[in-house]
Amino acid sequence: MLIKDVIGKIKAYSRGISENGKPINDLTTRDQVLYGETEKECTGIVTTCFASVDVIRKAHELGANLIISHEALFYNHGDHTDWLIETENKVFVAKKELLESCSMTVWRNHDYIHSGIPDGKGGWDDGIFKGFLSETGLIGNYIPKINQAVRYYVPCDLAFDNESVESIAAKIIKGAGLNGLRIVGDPKKKISRAQIPLHIMGLNDNETIKEVNRKDIDLLITMEQIDFTVTEYMRDGHDLEMKKEMINVGHFNLEEPGMKYMLKWLPEALGNEDIPLHFVKSGDPNHFLLAESL
Numbered sequence: 001m002l003i004k005d006v007i008g009k010i011k012a013y014s015r016g017i018s019e020n021g022k023p024i025n026d027l028t029t030r031d032q033v034l035y036g037e038t039e040k041e042c043t044g045i046v047t048t049c050f051a052s053v054d055v056i057r058k059a060h061e062l063g064a065n066l067i068i069s070h071e072a073l074f075y076n077h078g079d080h081t082d083w084l085i086e087t088e089n090k091v092f093v094a095k096k097e098l099l100e101s102c103s104m105t106v107w108r109n110h111d112y113i114h115s116g117i118p119d120g121k122g123g124w125d126d127g128i129f130k131g132f133l134s135e136t137g138l139i140g141n142y143i144p145k146i147n148q149a150v151r152y153y154v155p156c157d158l159a160f161d162n163e164s165v166e167s168i169a170a171k172i173i174k175g176a177g178l179n180g181l182r183i184v185g186d187p188k189k190k191i192s193r194a195q196i197p198l199h200i201m202g203l204n205d206n207e208t209i210k211e212v213n214r215k216d217i218d219l220l221i222t223m224e225q226i227d228f229t230v231t232e233y234m235r236d237g238h239d240l241e242m243k244k245e246m247i248n249v250g251h252f253n254l255e256e257p258g259m260k261y262m263l264k265w266l267p268e269a270l271g272n273e274d275i276p277l278h279f280v281k282s283g284d285p286n287h288f289l290l291a292e293s294l
C-alpha cells in the first residue's frame with residue numbers, strides 16, 4: 001500500500017469532524033505530511049507521540065518508512081521551518097539529514113485522532129484520551145457527559161471512591177511508563193472527583209478554575225501546567241483545607257499512550273493489510289533529582 005493510501009484510510013476511518021462541527025479541512029488541518037514522500041510503498045509504520053531523533057532511528061532499524069506522530073516535528077505550531085532555515089539552525093539541519101538518510105516520511109495525526117475513532121457501538125471515542133485511560137486502567141473511572149458526540153474528549157471527568165492521589169499517580173506512572181510524576185498538594189489526600197482539563201497555559205485558565213469550582217473537582221490530572229493561574233488557585237484551595245490537588249503528567253507523557261493504543265485499531269483502519277506496525281515510545285524526557293537523595 002502506498003503511504004498516501006495509508007493516510008487516506010486512517011482519515012476515512014476517523015470521524016473527521018472539527019470542533020466547529022464541520023468536516024476537517026485538509027488544507028488547514030494540523031494533520032499534514034511533515035516530511036517526506038507519500039507516493040511510495042509503505043514498508044512499515046511506527047506510531048509515536050513525538051518523532052524525536054531516537055524514534056526516527058528506531059523506526060529505521062525496524063524497517064519502517066512512515067512515522068505517524070501526534071505532535072509537530074519542528075518545534076512550533078504549524079511546523080513552519082522558514083525561521084529555522086533562515087537562521088541555519090543546527091539541530092534542525094541535523095534532524096533533516098537524519099530523516100533524509102532514512103528516507104522517512106512523517107505524517108501528523110492530531111486532529112483526526114481527537115475527532116473520534118469508532119467505539120464499536122456506532123459512536124465515537126477520542127483516540128488519544130481513550131488510549132490514556134485504557135493504558136493506565138482509569139477507563140472505569142470515566143464519567144460520560146450527556147449528549148457528547150465524542151467520548152473521553154477533554155475536559156474529561158473522572159470519579160473515584162476515596163482513592164489517594166498517590167495511588168492514582170502510581171497507576172499513571174506504571175500505565176504510561178513514566179519516570180515519575182509531579183504532585184502539587186498532598187499525595188496522601190483521598191479524592192473522589194477528578195478531571196483532565198484542557199492545557200493549563202494561560203489561555204483559557206479562568207474557565208478551568210470556574211469549572212473546578214462549579215463541579216467541586218478535587219484533583220486535576222494535567223498536561224501542560226504553568227504556575228501562575230490554575231496551579232496558584234489549587235494551592236490556595238489546598239491551603240484552605242479544601243481538596244484541591246494536582247498530578248502533572250505532562251503534555252506528551254499524557255498523550256503518548258493514545259498513540260500506543262492506536263495499534264489496537266490501526267489494523268482495522270487499514271483493512272488488515274499486511275504492513276508491519278510498531279509503537280515506539282518517544283518516552284518520558286524527565287529525570288527527577290530528589291532533595292532527600294542528596
Ligand SMILES: [Fe+2]
Nearest residue numbers: 070071251255
Ligand atoms: Fe498535544
Ligand SMILES: [Fe+2]
Nearest residue numbers: 070110128255
Ligand atoms: Fe492531542
